[in-house]
Amino acid sequence: MSSSAPLAGQTALVTGASRGIGRAVALELANAGATVAVNYASSATAAEEVVAQIIATGGSAYALKADVSQEEQVEPLMAAVLERSGSLDVLVNNAGITRDGLLMRMKTDDWQAVLNLNLSGVFLCTRAITRTMLKQKRGRIINITSVVGLIGNAGQANYAAAKAGVIGFTRSTARELASRGITVNAVAPGFIATDMTKDLKADELLNAIPLGRYGQPEEVAGAVRFLAADPAAAYITGQVLQVDGGMVMA
């Protein structure tokens, strides 16, 4: 754990923290001093490894299984965090999937699955913890969107619609919750080296990235840590912070 430990005494829940960006965010927030609830859907072993890694470096963490697209699993997830930790200070809505396909061939199931997790999951988790954060008069909510939600992407109409929805949701909830000391921001990664992007053809994509490489999960985690930190990000709400190697500039 870092000596400054800006999140000491706080609890963070990271959805989809068994792998990829969520895993890196969990490690980073633990390094900043937070107790981290490591949510996962099916990768129990990977989630326990994240917990073990945090504990081995002097941090505090526990794993919680829940499919955050399912309302009946989200309430117990939040209840479990509050029972274990007594509060929830930082919620990182990270869990996400892709089910790519061109529009004309896109199955309704693929549309629905992506919207259910990538957008409705953010709504369900945020709604479930809002009452607690309102009572605390304090909270940080950080939603992982994507640059695809800003500029679109052929073959990802479902994913782009969900991620654009997350941006609208972020701005609306930021306005709703600001007067109670809760900030809501989004982080928009470009192409990050994780399981989600491992099958993409790198050569074509790299031309579109001024920094000329994929990002690493740790580079997204650094942005999340910043937005969670006090007082560094206390006056920032409703924003979308791009971590994309310069891919989208506007």
Ligand code: NAP
């Ligand atoms: P990843 O490596 O595929 O990991 C996805 C994570 O989400 C896993 O921990 C997985 O848990 C979890 N998850 C999947 N379905 C879930 C559910 N129903 N409930 C709870 N957790 C669930 O993906 P990633 O690349 O790290 O992406 C993380 C987030 O960043 C996503 O929202 C993604 O859209 C966004 N993003 C990624 C990129 C990129 O280039 N990689 C770019 C922009 C935005 P299990 O292991 O248990 O399945």
